[in-house]
Amino acid sequence: MSGSADRKINNYQMKYKVVLLPFLLSLFSYVAVANDTLKVVKNKSRIKVSSVSPLYKNPGISIEKRVKDLLSRMTPEEKFWQLFMIPGDLDGVDKNRYKNGIFGLQVSAVSQGGGGAGQMLSYNTKENAFTLAKKINAIQRYFVTESRLGIPIIAFDEALHGLVRQGATAFPQSIGLAASFDTAMMGQVAGTIAQETKIRGIRDILTPVVNIAADVRWGRTEETYGEDPFLTSQMGLAFVSAFEKQNIITTPKHFVANVGDGGRDSYPIHADERLLEEIYFPPFKATIQQGKSRSLMTAYNSLNGTPATSNAYLLTQKLKTEWDFKGFVISDAGAVGGANVLHYTASGYSDATRQAIIAGLDVIFQTEYEHYKLFIPPFLDGSIPQQRIDDAVSRVLRAKFELGLFENPYVSEKDAENALNDQSHKAIARQAALKSFVLLKNEKSMLPLQNIRNILVVGQDAAEARLGGYSGTGNGKINIVDGLKKRAGEQVKVTYSKGSTRDPILYVPVAKQFLKTDTASGLLASYFDNLSLSGKPVFTRIDQAIDFMWTLSAPDKRLEKDQYAIRWDGTLQAPKSGTYQIGLEGNDGYRLYLDGKLLIDQWEKISYHTRLVPFSFDQNKSYAIRVEFKEPKGNAHIKLIWNYGVADERAKDLANAVKLAENADVIVVAAGIKEGEFQDRALLSLPGNQEELIQAMEKSGKPVVVLLVGGSAITMNNWYNDAAAVLAIWYPGEEGGNAVAETLFGDYNPGGRLPITYPVHESQLPLVYNHKPTGRGDDYNNLSGEPLFPFGFGLSYTKFEYKDLKLSKREIKGKTDISQMEPVTASFTLQNTGIYDGEEVVQLYIRDLLSTVARPVLELKGFERVRLKTGESKQVSFEITAQMLKMLNAEMKMVIEPGDFRIMIGSSSKELWLKDTLKVSK
Numbered sequence: 001m002s003g004s005a006d007r008k009i010n011n012y013q014m015k016y017k018v019v020l021l022p023f024l025l026s027l028f029s030y031v032a033v034a035n036d037t038l039k040v041v042k043n044k045s046r047i048k049v050s051s052v053s054p055l056y057k058n059p060g061i062s063i064e065k066r067v068k069d070l071l072s073r074m075t076p077e078e079k080f081w082q083l084f085m086i087p088g089d090l091d092g093v094d095k096n097r098y099k100n101g102i103f104g105l106q107v108s109a110v111s112q113g114g115g116g117a118g119q120m121l122s123y124n125t126k127e128n129a130f131t132l133a134k135k136i137n138a139i140q141r142y143f144v145t146e147s148r149l150g151i152p153i154i155a156f157d158e159a160l161h162g163l164v165r166q167g168a169t170a171f172p173q174s175i176g177l178a179a180s181f182d183t184a185m186m187g188q189v190a191g192t193i194a195q196e197t198k199i200r201g202i203r204d205i206l207t208p209v210v211n212i213a214a215d216v217r218w219g220r221t222e223e224t225y226g227e228d229p230f231l232t233s234q235m236g237l238a239f240v241s242a243f244e245k246q247n248i249i250t251t252p253k254h255f256v257a258n259v260g261d262g263g264r265d266s267y268p269i270h271a272d273e274r275l276l277e278e279i280y281f282p283p284f285k286a287t288i289q290q291g292k293s294r295s296l297m298t299a300y301n302s303l304n305g306t307p308a309t310s311n312a313y314l315l316t317q318k319l320k321t322e323w324d325f326k327g328f329v330i331s332d333a334g335a336v337g338g339a340n341v342l343h344y345t346a347s348g349y350s351d352a353t354r355q356a357i358i359a360g361l362d363v364i365f366q367t368e369y370e371h372y373k374l375f376i377p378p379f380l381d382g383s384i385p386q387q388r389i390d391d392a393v394s395r396v397l398r399a400k401f402e403l404g405l406f407e408n409p410y411v412s413e414k415d416a417e418n419a420l421n422d423q424s425h426k427a428i429a430r431q432a433a434l435k436s437f438v439l440l441k442n443e444k445s446m447l448p449l450q451n452i453r454n455i456l457v458v459g460q461d462a463a464e465a466r467l468g469g470y471s472g473t474g475n476g477k478i479n480i481v482d483g484l485k486k487r488a489g490e491q492v493k494v495t496y497s498k499g500s501t502r503d504p505i506l507y508v509p510v511a512k513q514f515l516k517t518d519t520a521s522g523l524l525a526s527y528f529d530n531l532s533l534s535g536k537p538v539f540t541r542i543d544q545a546i547d548f549m550w551t552l553s554a555p556d557k558r559l560e561k562d563q564y565a566i567r568w569d570g571t572l573q574a575p576k577s578g579t580y581q582i583g584l585e586g587n588d589g590y591r592l593y594l595d596g597k598l599l600i601d602q603w604e605k606i607s608y609h610t611r612l613v614p615f616s617f618d619q620n621k622s623y624a625i626r627v628e629f630k631e632p633k634g635n636a637h638i639k640l641i642w643n644y645g646v647a648d649e650r651a652k653d654l655a656n657a658v659k660l661a662e663n664a665d666v667i668v669v670a671a672g673i674k675e676g677e678f679q680d681r682a683l684l685s686l687p688g689n690q691e692e693l694i695q696a697m698e699k700s701g702k703p704v705v706v707l708l709v710g711g712s713a714i715t716m717n718n719w720y721n722d723a724a725a726v727l728a729i730w731y732p733g734e735e736g737g738n739a740v741a742e743t744l745f746g747d748y749n750p751g752g753r754l755p756i757t758y759p760v761h762e763s764q765l766p767l768v769y770n771h772k773p774t775g776r777g778d779d780y781n782n783l784s785g786e787p788l789f790p791f792g793f794g795l796s797y798t799k800f801e802y803k804d805l806k807l808s809k810r811e812i813k814g815k816t817d818i819s820q821m822e823p824v825t826a827s828f829t830l831q832n833t834g835i836y837d838g839e840e841v842v843q844l845y846i847r848d849l850l851s852t853v854a855r856p857v858l859e860l861k862g863f864e865r866v867r868l869k870t871g872e873s874k875q876v877s878f879e880i881t882a883q884m885l886k887m888l889n890a891e892m893k894m895v896i897e898p899g900d901f902r903i904m905i906g907s908s909s910k911e912l913w914l915k916d917t918l919k920v921s922k
Contacts, residue, residue, distance in 0.1 A: 056406075057150075063401045067394050073149060075100070079393045080379040083357075084372055085156065085330065085365050090139050093369075101147050103363055103396055104154035104204065107136055128167045129200050133416035136201035140409045151397075152405035154249070156204035159193050160223055160470040161733070163205075168196045169425040169475050169734065173468035174209060175711045176436035176730030178225035178755040179794075181841040182865045183238040189432050190242035192425050197248055199419050201411040203403050204249040206297060206330075210236040210283035211254060213712075215766040216756055217263025219679040222468055222711020222731065226755025227768045227791060229279050230860045233286040240291035247403060252287045253297035254332055256280050256314055263765065264680050266300035277888055285323060294327035294399055298361065300335050300342070307343045309335045310352070315360025328362040328395040336364050336375065341552060349374035354383045362392040426475065426735055433732040433739035435839075435865075438752040439725070439795040446703055446724040448746025448797060449666060452492055456664035456702075457481050458499035458657045458693060461672040461709040468711055468731030469676045475734055480670050480707065483737025487745055495664070499657030500693035501650065502674055502686075507581065507612065507641040512544035516571045516622070523570035523625070527555060531630045533565045543568060546627055546640035555636075565630040568640075572625045574617035575644065583612035584627065586638035593626040605632060612641070650689055654696060661700040666724075668744070669694050672709030684715040684762050691718050698722040707740065713758040716788065728754070749797045751839035751865065753908065758789035769909040770856040792843050792860070792908035798834025798870065802842075802913035805905060811919040814898050818882045821896065826903055827877035828914055832868035839867045844878045845909065846885070847902040849917075853890055858909055878905070885920065898922045 055061065056070035074082075081100040087109030090098070108127055127135065136155050144150050157163060161177065162170040171177065171189050180186070197205060209223040210232055225232040240250040257280045260267025271280070287293045296319065299308040308314060309331045319325045339345050339352035346352035353364070353375045364375050378384050400406065439447070449455075457480065465479035478486075481496045488494050512521040522544035526537035538558050546568055554561035572594070574580065583600055584590045587608040592600040600611045617623070629638045661667055671690040675681060685691060695718065697704045703724040708714055711730055720726070727750065732739055742748045759767045761783060769791035778785030808825040815821045832838060844862035848855040861884040868874060880903065885896045898920050906912035 059407050063398060066401055066406075067397045070149065070151070070397055071390055071394060074393070076380050077376075078149065078151075079389055080372075080376050082151065082393050082396050083363050083379075083389075084375070085363055086369055086371070087367060088369060089135060090142060091135075095142060095146070097369065098143065099147060101143060101149065101151045102153055104156050105139065106156055107132065107139065107202075109157075126166055129165070129196070129419045130413065130417040132165060132200045133411050133413050137410045137413065140201070140405075144409050152400060152409040154204045154400060154403070154405070155202045156206060157197070157202045158470050159197055159205040159207045160209065161189075161468065162193055162472060162474075163197050163200070163202070164470060164472045165196075165200065166473055167420065167475055168472050169193070169429050170467045170471055170473075170477060171429050172433050172436045172733040172736070173222050173471075173711050173731035174225060175213075175222050175755060176732060176752075177432060178231060178235050179438055179728075179730065179752040180432065180435035180865070181231070181753050181755075181843075181863050182435055183234050185432055185435055186235050186238040187242050188428060190239040191246070192428050194243045194246040194248050196419070196425070197243075198246055199411065199416050201416075202248075203405070204251065204295060205243065206251045206253065208236055208239045208250070208252060208287075209254070210252045210287060211258055211299075212279055212283070213259065213756055214257075214279075214768060215259055215263035216713040216759070217681050217684065217762065217765060218259040218712075219265055219675045219681060220259070220469070220677055221713075221756065222675055223470065223677075225283075227757060228755065228770060228860050229282040231755055231863070232283040236283050236287045237291045240287045240293045244292045244294070249295050249327075249399060249403070250287070250291070250293045251295040251297050251330065252284055252293050254299035255284060255296055255308060255319070255329075256299065256303065258299040258301045258308075260301065262680075262682075265678060268302045268305075270304055273892065274888060277892075281318075288319075288323060288325055288327075294402070296325070296327065296329050297365075298329060298331050298335060300332055300338055302343055302345075307335075307339045307345060307356075309361055310339055310345070310355040310359040312359040320360060326395070326398070328392070328399060329360060330363040331356065331361055331365045333365050333367050336361070336366075337371075350377045350383070354378040357384050357392065358388055362395050423475070429733045430735035430739050433729075433736050434743065434748045434750075436730055436732060436752050437739070437743055437750040438728040438754055438793075439750045439797075440708075440728055440789060440793075441720070441723060441726040442795055442797070443724050445797070446666075446705065447727070447744060449744050450746075452665045454493045454663055454665045455484060455488065455495070455668060456657075456660050456666075457484060457494060457496045457668045457670070458660075458697065459670035459672075459690065459707075460498055460501055461707075462496060462668070462670035463498070465734075465737060466672065466709060466731055467733065471731075477734035478737035480668075480737045480740050483739070483741040484668070484744070486738065487741035487747075495660055497657040497660050498653045499669075499697075500654060500671075500690045501688045502672055502690065504674070504687040506646055507583075507585075507610075507643040508646060509545055509547040510572065510582075510640045510642055514572055514575065515545065515625075516573070517542055517569070523568040523627070526567045526569075527559060528565045528567075529559055529563065531563065531565050531632055533567055533628060533630075537567075546638060548636065548638050550631075550636040551634075562632060562634040565628070568625075568627040570625060571622040573622045574619060577617060577619045579614050579616045580642050580644050581612040582615050582642040583610070584639065585610040585641050586629070587636065589630040589632070590638060591626075591628040592640075593624075593628075595623045603628075603630070605630070608637065610641075612643070654689065654693060657693060658696050658700070661697055661702060664700075664702050667697045667700065667702050667704045668707060669697055669704060670707045670709055673712065673714060675710060675712055681712070682762070684713055684759070685718070686714060694719040694723070705744070713756055715759065715761060717760070728752075746797065746836070749836050749838035751794065751796055751841060753792050753794040753841045753843075754789055755791070757787045757791045760784065760786075760788045770859055772854045773857055790908050790910040792841070793910065794841065794908070796834070796836075796838045796840065798832055798836040798838040800838075800840045800868070800907070801831045801833045802828060802905065802907075803831070804829045805903075805914035805916055807903065807916050807918060810917070811921055814896055814920050814922055815882075818886055818894070818896055821882035821885075823882070824880040824918060825877050826880055826905065826916070827875060828905060829873055830866055830868065830876050831873040832870050835870055837867070837869045839865055840907065841865050842876055843906060843908065844880075845904040845906075845912065846880075847904070848885075848887060848897070849900040849902055851887060851897055851899070853888070855887060858904070860909070880918065896920060
């Protein structure tokens with residue numbers, strides 16, 4: 001090779017090193033990160049290429065491109081953590097645990113064990129808006145600045161009828177808001193809650209509950225908008241729209257039906273597609289497609305044999321394919337593990353996770369950080385298709401970009417601090433409470449109260465100001481006694497006496513201080529792995545009391561949950577001499593020995609029993625006690641109980657109320673129920689000795705006004721006839737006491753309506769107004785099939801007259817394309833003919849008189865809350881659209897069949913004053 005050639009090669013090599021190499025490296029880097037800004041840094045003999053602004057951080061490009069870019073940079077572990085949500089924060093924990101990021105946190109919430117498929121949560125309600133905003137900002141700062149990719153979290157919480165936080169306004173419970181039949185009020189309430197939510201930095205609420213309350217024994221009826229799919233859809237739509245307009249994610253729940261046979265929560269549901277489409281799907285569809293909800297929560301129960309959390313028909317076919325849902329689906333707390341714990345359809349947590357994610361679940365909601373170890377394996381071992389994982393992660397990332405968290409991850413702490421003294425929302429809470437009240441009885445116009453000088457208020461609920469399930473502390477709640485005293489002023493004396501208790505228990509577990517084993521408190525417990533208490537126990541321990549419920553597992557991992565027996569031995573000493581009722585409560589298979597004698601022998605395993613016997617105790621004497629129990633099936637319950645201290649206190653409270661009744665002009669009884677999540681009711685009567693109190697007050701001869709506190713139906717057979725007035729106030733929120741006082745004194749005329757049907761007796765259940773026609777009749781041979789109060793019912797202090805119904809057309813032509821059908825206007829005159837100003841909820845019902853498949857006897861299709869002064873008239877109209885007339889035919893096609901439709905307008909589903917027939921021709 002010539003020297004000239006050598007020099008040319010060296011020149012090319014030099015140009016390559018100096019010019020081409022950096023250029024090619026830059027080009028390759030440019031291609032690798034698309035339009036990222038690049039920085040070339042020379043360090044000794046190496047050239048480094050680093051990105052200062054990744055594509056996903058560029059707000060100038062589309063969200064979809066940002067999602068795609070960020071997803072391409074994520075490790076499998078980082079993808080998993082975007083699909084995992086828990087309660088908690090960074091206080092006192094190693095922040096390194098969150099190095100891979102996380103979907104979001106329910107800040108300051110903690111697991112407290114308990115119901116459902118997982119655990120219940122408790123909330124740190126001591127943190128005000130300012131404190132919480134600072135904490136969420138600090139947490140957000142860690143994830144944005146210290147995690148590898150800087151992905152912000154979504155702080156989430158509950159906001160059923162007010163944010164579950166200290167200082168947040170507590171509005172009436174959901175069922176009460178539904179009783180207002182006022183979507184404008186619902187929108188105002190929701191918008192206010194949204195403001196209080198956003199100012200704290202919370203951007204996703206696990207709300208609302210749009211399940212249908214098909215059976216009022218269900219403990220969560222209070223959280224719903226009632227039994228009707230149309231009312232629920234309208235209320236749910238008003239609620240979520242207010243939040244989504246403020247760019248807060250709403251999470252309608254629990255998809256899809258979770259009240260089963262007997263009104264039991266999360267019981268298995270067996271429902272065909274017609275029932276789902278006609279009753280259970282509409283509220284979810286409305287909140288998602290019209291309200292633009294971006295999240296959805298699954299239910300604990302199974303649907304047709306498949307857990308809702310791993311039900312591909314629900315989550316993929318229906319929700320994501322047919323409804324084109326672009327948001328993300330989260331599980332209820334602990335529900336993914338519930339597939340193997342409760343439903344026995346998965347071999348373990350990994351299998352349950354695989355099933356759920358493949359079926360369409362996106363985010364796993366758990367109650368403990370350490371639980372991640374149970375759920376992460378299938379995300380890393382290839383058992384879940386990568387495409388499905390990426391789809392789930394993309395849904396979460398899309399929401400975070402839509403929320404603007406990458407550009408604006410922090411909230412104004414100054415605004416949160418200024419909100420601490422803001423009392424402006426209390427007026428909205430009071431107005432919402434006033435609109436929620438339903439007057440059920442008002443004999444001889446007892447209400448409003450007039451010429452009253454002495455009011456006796458009795459009942460535990462009069463002083464408690466309960467707010468209902470999923471509530472915070474309220475922002476200065478007012479109870480009924482204080483509300484009445486404030487409104488009555490000095491002219492009317494208001495006296496309070498407890499009188500009764502809601503507690504249905506007439507006995508309590510024997511406490512540890514009365515039980516001894518040698519010198520230790522409690523009893524020596526011997527646990528056997530057989531049912532005959534034979535041989536050597538597997539283990540022994542001291543149980544401080546016998547008050548156990550083992551439903552999902554055995555008392556100890558060394559025992560099988562369906563094959564064990566226990567013997568408790570020790571001594572019992574009564575606190576003072578006397579004859580007490582003592583015994584056992586549980587699902588039998590138990591025996592009680594006291595002082596060497598067999599007092600209770602319920603060894604045959606049959607059912608759940610409470611067995612009590614009288615026993616005379618001397619104060620200073622110790623009595624040998626032995627309790628034996630066996631469990632051959634699982635789901636064990638056993639308690640050692642007595643009535644020490646219970647009966648005396650109740651008798652004293654009742655006697656005091658009876659004495660005070662002698663001087664009263666009127667008696668107001670506040671009586672409530674016990675309900676809630678995992679607290680379904682077999683009996684609908686007032687619990688404890690509240691009915692005894694009402695009857696005692698009625699016997700005084702003074703007029704009795706009963707205020708019903710609770711979120712569901714109450715039976716009243718034992719006291720209704722002698723009550724002068726009955727007012728359902730639900731859980732009326734923090735301003736409830738003031739609202740009750742204004743209503744009783746006539747400052748406000750109640751106009752709420754029942755969103756659920758009240759049965760005469762539990763044996764009629766389930767009982768709803770919009771059932772299909774029966775093959776024969778509705779009645780029993782020993783009880784009417786009619787309700788105590790029908791859906792839509794409610795009285796007023798005034799009277800309203802309905803007249804002159806007119807249809808703009810009596811006949812319209814059907815169309816193949818339903819959307820092309822012309823609407824019809826139904827108009828009528830409403831007049832206030834009474835002596836008080838008031839509000840009437842006018843209701844439109846429609847019935848298809850002849851159809852190819854059975855249709856409901858009645859369907860609510862419209863409602864409006866109308867305010868009229870005394871003597872005032874108003875023309876009211878409803879637009880009857882094709883949407884109101886359509887139905888699913890035998891082929892499950894949505895059609896409008898030719899024929900006659902009965903148009904009915906009135907004040908309830910029973911009181912239908914105006915009727916006409918609309919004909920749809922071919």
